[in-house]
Amino acid sequence: MDAIFRALADASRRQLLDRLHANNGQSLGELCEGLAMTRQAVAKHLAILEGANLVASARRGREKLHYINPVPINEIAERWIGKYERHRLKALSELKRALEGSDE
Amino acid sequence: MSKPSFVYVTYIESTPEKVWQALTEGTFTRRYWVNHRNASDWQVGSPWRHEDFDDASLVDIAGHVVESVPPHRLVLTWSLPQDVDKPDKNSRVTFDIEPYGGAVRLTVRHSDLEPGSAMLSGISRGWPLVLSSLKTLLETGEPLPGTSERMTRPPE
Numbered sequence: 001m002d003a004i005f006r007a008l009a010d011a012s013r014r015q016l017l018d019r020l021h022a023n024n025g026q027s028l029g030e031l032c033e034g035l036a037m038t039r040q041a042v043a044k045h046l047a048i049l050e051g052a053n054l055v056a057s058a059r060r061g062r063e064k065l066h067y068i069n070p071v072p073i074n075e076i077a078e079r080w081i082g083k084y085e086r087h088r089l090k091a092l093s094e095l096k097r098a099l100e101g102s103d104e
Numbered sequence: 105m106s107k108p109s110f111v112y113v114t115y116i117e118s119t120p121e122k123v124w125q126a127l128t129e130g131t132f133t134r135r136y137w138v139n140h141r142n143a144s145d146w147q148v149g150s151p152w153r154h155e156d157f158d159d160a161s162l163v164d165i166a167g168h169v170v171e172s173v174p175p176h177r178l179v180l181t182w183s184l185p186q187d188v189d190k191p192d193k194n195s196r197v198t199f200d201i202e203p204y205g206g207a208v209r210l211t212v213r214h215s216d217l218e219p220g221s222a223m224l225s226g227i228s229r230g231w232p233l234v235l236s237s238l239k240t241l242l243e244t245g246e247p248l249p250g251t252s253e254r255m256t257r258p259p260e
Binding site: 024025053056057058060065067069070071072073074075078 | 107108109110111112113114115211213231232233235236239240248
């Protein structure tokens with residue numbers, strides 16, 4: 001989880017994730033287009049994002065395509081948000097039982 | 105195959121055999137995949153159906169098994185049940201299950217999705233939730249809350 005937060009603590013890397021979110025599956029060259037970063041800097045940021053499992057890649061021929069991987073972000077959400085959601089669901093089912101007048 | 109629309113990776117503290125079982129056996133899938141079973145004999149060419157665990161007549165997704173290499177690789181066609189025999193409406197899902205240190209790296213690729221389709225927007229929300237719940241189930245014995253019950257479908 002430290003690696004995820006370290007990876008997200010940089011505006012350039014968040015910008016790369018935004019670009020993949022808008023258009024998933026881009027090569028390094030495509031990701032560099034229109035960015036005020038060197039190709040080398042983009043490659044370095046991508047490696048950090050991949051190390052944190054926020055970016056997954058797939059090969060197509062000689063090209064390496066990058067994809068945003070939201071699965072770890074879901075795990076973060078679950079750590080702090082899931083509990084409240086659980087309480088809310090429990091409260092709702094208690095309310096339902098009370099309203100339906102069941103003892104169970 | 106066209107370039108994948110989505111590539112998801114999750115690292116699970118488990119074994120390839122258990123991950124395979126968790127993807128292919130209804131008693132596992134029902135717990136993290138909103139009370140659904142993936143029903144098939146998992147032989148190449150066989151049909152598979154993503155159906156409600158308690159009512160097998162409710163089929164949300166269907167297709168055929170394209171590749172089956174237990175416990176490492178499973179490739180399926182994926183479409184609405186009425187589109188199974190329309191190749192242009194078939195998307196494709198690849199599961200790769202690889203040992204990674206003492207854990208497993210599960211990669212899910214979803215390709216050939218129709219741009220702008222309801223299927224595309226639906227699965228882009230669904231997969232991250234299903235995969236993180238699968239990971240949580242295998243690592244803790246309990247799935248994520250809210251992923252065990254069948255979801256009521258919003259009006260189309």
